[in-house]
Structure formats: structure tokens, C-alpha cells
Amino acid sequence: MTLPAASQHRLPVELAGMPLALTLVESSSTVALRKQAAQLLQEHLGLVMAECLYVEGSGRWLGRDSDDLQFDCADFNHPYAHAIRSGKPLTLSVADARIRLDHPGFQSQLAALKGALQLHVLPLRAVDGPREWLGALLLVGQPTILAALANDPGMVAFEALLCRLWSRLAREQGERQRSQVLKDSLAKLNDGARRQTLADQLADDLLGQSSVMQILRRHVIRAAETNLAVLLQGDTGTGKDCVARAIHQFSGRSSGPFMAINCAAIPEALLESELFGHSKGAFSGADHAREGLISQADGGTLFLDEIGDMPLALQAKLLRVLESGRYRPLGASEERCADLRLVAATHQPLREQIKQQRFRADLYYRLGQFPITVPPLSERRDDIAQLAQSFIADFCRREGRDEIGITPAALRLLHRREYPGNVRELKNIVDYACAMTPEGADIDAYSLPGEQQDTASPQPSATTTPHGLPLADDIDDLRQALRDVESAIIRQRLCRFGGNRAQAAQSLGLPKRTLAHKCQLLELDTK
Structure with missing residues (x-):
């Protein structure tokens, strides 16, 4: 479109016609619509500036898409408040605006403008549905151009089209946002339900309905969804090995191997070979090459129990495996790669060992990407009866015994006992009681170890x-x-x-x- 001569500055009727209407209609959002409308007006009318401001959700502020500058609709130190409050267009010269209005943000808009130019502020209101304010249109140009716009039918049509499209896009965006919020909420609910279902399945392996066990099972499911290194901490006998195996079984690596080693049960001289493997002739007695647990756990999970007993020199080598996935078997000339998930466990206070320089701080923080504390039996006494019944059933399967019951008196004594050895100690007590119970009888209080002397x-x-x-x-x-x-x-x-x-x-x-x-x-x- 050719811009009319200065003496004939009027908004051409085709501004609201098909070409420009299509340009506005193609806007995919209210932000794009405002930008397109301001650009069309500035280009086709020869304006110095054209800007479209919007009223934010609360109706209190006018904002600009180009920055975070806001104008309070109740602050009459800028012209937008006058136009919005009166509902009528406002025209004044830049020079007058500089004298009469002292809003810092507004004055920054005028800083580069000549005083002879005029401002025209046009309030924009929805034409469909509730007659709410949408925003304001700021036009800056020569007085003759702005005067020609006062009652121009093309400008009236353009304003109506702009407001109609703005209202429609705002409704669509609101519906999309509400739909997305609902979708996200449903996804969270479904995700929560899925995790709860998995946690319920885990109750067959990690027994107990106490609150601490329910929390533990949820943490296990969360950990299983990641590839983070897990550090299991808790007293001896709490079942950290069972938790480690559960993490593997419910992870994406469940089809891979699960390799476990107790770092405290193997001499220091052999532990490195057990983990990293060795080549033939690496040391005296190495008659053939051997794969270590790191190699065997490739694609699966490696469980290091009692990690606190690992020698410092070996800790540094393990750290490198965790950071790079690379390791070198004893006596080998080339490095190898392993893709594994590490779960470590300890009953020792590793922070204290770090202070005593018996455990590397960098390895501790690398191991503890997902820390889990396994509760002692003293915090889950309500689970003792269920655990005892499970251990009895397990004993009967192992020993080929007929079903054995347990009397309430025996259960009460089990519930009152202290268990420094936690679940492992309870299992040993129940196994002993099962062995001491005659065929056809139920476990009674006198069958429990220690009760004979007490009674x-x-x-x-x-x-x-x-x-x-x-x-x-x-x-x-x-x-x-x-x-x-x-x-x-x-x-x-x-x-x-x-x-x-x-x-x-x-x-x-x-x-x-x-x-x-x-x-x-x-x-x-x-x-």
C-alpha cells in the first residue's frame, strides 16, 4: 500500500479490508496480535510510534510486551489511566505531556520524541461478552495525521477488528491454559497413582504397614525411576540389602544383572580384584584373567554393602568409575567401560569418617545423589507381627514343616523386646522358636530364646x-x-x-x- 500524501493523511478504508484483516487474523496469540497491529498502523499511517499495551489479569496494571514496565491504572501521572478511566480517547502534545505528566516510565517513552508531535491514546474494550478493558493503543505522529483518524471509518473498523480478535484469542489462550493445567493435574494424579500402585506391589518384598515403611517404599520407587547413585544408611540388620534389590527390580535396569558384594567381608588385598577384575599374570596366583563385579554389573546394578569399610585407595578408583564409567582391571593395559547403577549401603556415620580422613568427601557426595535412610525396628514395632508371620512361613517352606501358628502371648513378648540387631535379630528369634516348637503346636512364649530363663x-x-x-x-x-x-x-x-x-x-x-x-x-x- 502506498502511503498518501501528507495533505491527504486519512486511514484508507482498505486498512480494515481483506489484506490487512488477514494479517491480523493470522496472529496466533494476543502478543503477536498486538505487535502486528502496532506495526501495521505505524507503517501504513507514517506514525513515529505505535504501541499496544494490555491490561493484565487483575485489571489493575497496564503492561508492555517489550519489557516489564507497568502502569498503574489508578495512577493519573500517565495518560493511559485517563483514557481507561474515562473510556474516551485522549490527545495531547508531547510538550504538554512532559509538563503535565511525571510518571517515570511514561517519560522514558517520550525521551526521544520531539515536542511538536502529538500523542493519541485509544482505550480498547472487548466487543463480545463482558465489556472488559483489553488495553490501550498509543499512537505518536504529526497532528494532521492523528486529527484525520478521529472519525475515520477505516480506523473504527480496524479498532473493532482488533478488539474482536483480541477477545477471541484471549478466550482461546485461557481455555488452552486451563486445559493444560487440567492435563498437568491429571498427569500428576496418574503419576501419583502409578507410583502408589508400584509402592503397593513393593509391600510384598519390603513388609510392613507402618508409616515409616510406606514412606520408605515411596522413596524406593522414586529412586528406581532415576539413574542416580543411591546411598542406603541405617542400623545393622534393617534390611538395606532388600531395599537395594527392590530398587533394581523396579528400575529400568531390572532385566540386567544385580551384583552385590560386602566390602567388609573381603580382605583388602582381594577387594580390588573382586571389583575391577584382573588380567592373567597380574599377581602371583593369577593363572587366568577374571572379570570383576563392575564388568559383570554392566547394564544393571552394583550393590556395595558396608561401603564405609572400603580402603581409601580403592575409594579413589571407585570415584573415577562413577564419574567417567571407565576402569582398568589389575594388570590390564587398556581401560574398559561399564554402564551401571551404583547402590551403596553402610551403617557407619560417613560424615564422622570424613572428619577422621577415613572416607573421601568427594565419593560421599557422589554416592549420596539419592540418600535413603532405612528405619530401625524400634520405629516400626507395629510391623513385628507381620514380619514374624512371614518369617514363620519362610521357615516352614525351608524346613518342609507343616504350618506353624504363634500365640498372642508370644507376639506380645516379641513386641515388647528390644532389637539391637533389628529385623535380622527378629528373624533369628523366630527361626529358633520355630525349631523349638513341636509338630502340631503353636509358638508360645516359652519357645522364645531368653524367655526360658525369664520365666x-x-x-x-x-x-x-x-x-x-x-x-x-x-x-x-x-x-x-x-x-x-x-x-x-x-x-x-x-x-x-x-x-x-x-x-x-x-x-x-x-x-x-x-x-x-x-x-x-x-x-x-x-x-
């Missing part, structure tokens, strides 16, 4: 008579004292006869039914 007849002491009875002066509840003595005697006889109530009853001169009744009253096998 035997009281030994004479400063507070008991030579027959093991409490001193009369120490008894303040005769009924309870008699119950305690009777309970101790019955436990001792049951222990002597391996839980056989018939023999125990006969030795005590009681009918079997009477003994069973006393066991019930004394809570030896009931809740």
Missing part, C-alpha cells in the same frame, strides 16, 4: 526367700503375687516338656483341661 522359677536374691518366693514385706498384692508364681511354674513345666500340655499337666497333678484353663487365665496363650 523360670525366681532365683533367690536379697528380695526373695531361699525357695524363690518374694519376701512377705515386699508383697502388697497377694493375688498378683500368687498369679506371678503360678505363671512362672507353669511356664517352666511347659518349657521342660517342649510345650506338651498333657505331660506338663500330669507333672503338676492337674487335669489337662485345668491347665489349659489356667493358661488362658494367666494370658499365656491368649490376648
Whole structure:
């Protein structure tokens, strides 16, 4: 389009016609629309400046797409507030604007303009739906050009088209944003549901419904989704090896090998060869080449238990494997590559070992990309019954025994015990009790290791008579004292006869039914 002569400056009707209308319609966003509209007006009208500002979501501020400058719609130190508040166009000279209006941001817009030029601020309002303010159009040019725009039908049509397209695009963008928010929310819900399903499946391997175990299973699933190195910390016997295997089984490497080694169980001289392998003749006795665990774990997971016992020299070599994936077998002339995921475990306080210069700080931070703490049994006592039942079932499978039950009295004693050895100690106790329980009988309190001494007849002491009875002066509840003595005697006889109530009853001169009744009253096998 050819720009009209200065004496004939009017907006041509075709400005709102097909060519320019198509240019606006093709805008894919409100930002692109505002930029296109300002550019069309400036180019086809010969304006010095044309800018389209927008009212942000709250309706309080006018913003510019070109920078983060904002204009408060309630601040009348700039012309946009006057136009928006009155709902009418505003025209004034640059010179007048510099004198009357002192908004810093607005004055920066005028800095490069000549005082003889005029400003024309046109408020833009939605034409469809709610009559909300969309923004404002700033036009700067010669007074003759701006005067010709006052009632020009082409400009009126252009303004209407601009507002209509702006409203439509704003609605579409809002719908797209809401749709994306909904999509993201559903994705998060689905992702959360998927992780919870996996965590529930993991409950078959990592037993327990306590809150700490539910948290642990969720952490395991999160760790399994990454390739980060995992550092398992926790007391001895908490089951860190089971957690390591679960991470592997639920990871993308589950089809690959799972190789494990206890760094504390292998002499320092052999540990390097076990990990890195060696070539033939690398040392005395190396009659043939051997692959190390790092090579065997390629494509899978390498589990290093008791990493805190690894020698410092070997720690440096392991760090290089983690950082570069490269290693050199003992006696080899060439390096090899391994793609593996490392899971390490320790019960030792590695931070303290770092202070004592017994563990490398750089290796610690490289190992601890995804730290997980495995809780001790003292923090999950509610899981003891489920763990005990699982260990009993496992014992019966291993030993070919018929199903063995466990009495509530035995469970109560298990629940009250302390477990310095954690889950491993509980398993050993249950295995012993299973072995001590006769065929066809249930595990009772007297079958548990340590309970025989605890439930035997009281030994004479400063507070008991030579027959093991409490001193009369120490008894303040005769009924309870008699119950305690009777309970101790019955436990001792049951222990002597391996839980056989018939023999125990006969030795005590009681009918079997009477003994069973006393066991019930004394809570030896009931809740």
C-alpha cells in the first residue's frame, strides 16, 4: 500500500479490508496480535510510534510486551489511566505531556520524541461478552495525521477488528491454559497413582504397614525411576540389602544383572580384584584373567554393602568409575567401560569418617545423589507381627514343616523386646522358636530364646526367700503375687516338656483341661 500524501493523511478504508484483516487474523496469540497491529498502523499511517499495551489479569496494571514496565491504572501521572478511566480517547502534545505528566516510565517513552508531535491514546474494550478493558493503543505522529483518524471509518473498523480478535484469542489462550493445567493435574494424579500402585506391589518384598515403611517404599520407587547413585544408611540388620534389590527390580535396569558384594567381608588385598577384575599374570596366583563385579554389573546394578569399610585407595578408583564409567582391571593395559547403577549401603556415620580422613568427601557426595535412610525396628514395632508371620512361613517352606501358628502371648513378648540387631535379630528369634516348637503346636512364649530363663522359677536374691518366693514385706498384692508364681511354674513345666500340655499337666497333678484353663487365665496363650 502506498502511503498518501501528507495533505491527504486519512486511514484508507482498505486498512480494515481483506489484506490487512488477514494479517491480523493470522496472529496466533494476543502478543503477536498486538505487535502486528502496532506495526501495521505505524507503517501504513507514517506514525513515529505505535504501541499496544494490555491490561493484565487483575485489571489493575497496564503492561508492555517489550519489557516489564507497568502502569498503574489508578495512577493519573500517565495518560493511559485517563483514557481507561474515562473510556474516551485522549490527545495531547508531547510538550504538554512532559509538563503535565511525571510518571517515570511514561517519560522514558517520550525521551526521544520531539515536542511538536502529538500523542493519541485509544482505550480498547472487548466487543463480545463482558465489556472488559483489553488495553490501550498509543499512537505518536504529526497532528494532521492523528486529527484525520478521529472519525475515520477505516480506523473504527480496524479498532473493532482488533478488539474482536483480541477477545477471541484471549478466550482461546485461557481455555488452552486451563486445559493444560487440567492435563498437568491429571498427569500428576496418574503419576501419583502409578507410583502408589508400584509402592503397593513393593509391600510384598519390603513388609510392613507402618508409616515409616510406606514412606520408605515411596522413596524406593522414586529412586528406581532415576539413574542416580543411591546411598542406603541405617542400623545393622534393617534390611538395606532388600531395599537395594527392590530398587533394581523396579528400575529400568531390572532385566540386567544385580551384583552385590560386602566390602567388609573381603580382605583388602582381594577387594580390588573382586571389583575391577584382573588380567592373567597380574599377581602371583593369577593363572587366568577374571572379570570383576563392575564388568559383570554392566547394564544393571552394583550393590556395595558396608561401603564405609572400603580402603581409601580403592575409594579413589571407585570415584573415577562413577564419574567417567571407565576402569582398568589389575594388570590390564587398556581401560574398559561399564554402564551401571551404583547402590551403596553402610551403617557407619560417613560424615564422622570424613572428619577422621577415613572416607573421601568427594565419593560421599557422589554416592549420596539419592540418600535413603532405612528405619530401625524400634520405629516400626507395629510391623513385628507381620514380619514374624512371614518369617514363620519362610521357615516352614525351608524346613518342609507343616504350618506353624504363634500365640498372642508370644507376639506380645516379641513386641515388647528390644532389637539391637533389628529385623535380622527378629528373624533369628523366630527361626529358633520355630525349631523349638513341636509338630502340631503353636509358638508360645516359652519357645522364645531368653524367655526360658525369664520365666523360670525366681532365683533367690536379697528380695526373695531361699525357695524363690518374694519376701512377705515386699508383697502388697497377694493375688498378683500368687498369679506371678503360678505363671512362672507353669511356664517352666511347659518349657521342660517342649510345650506338651498333657505331660506338663500330669507333672503338676492337674487335669489337662485345668491347665489349659489356667493358661488362658494367666494370658499365656491368649490376648
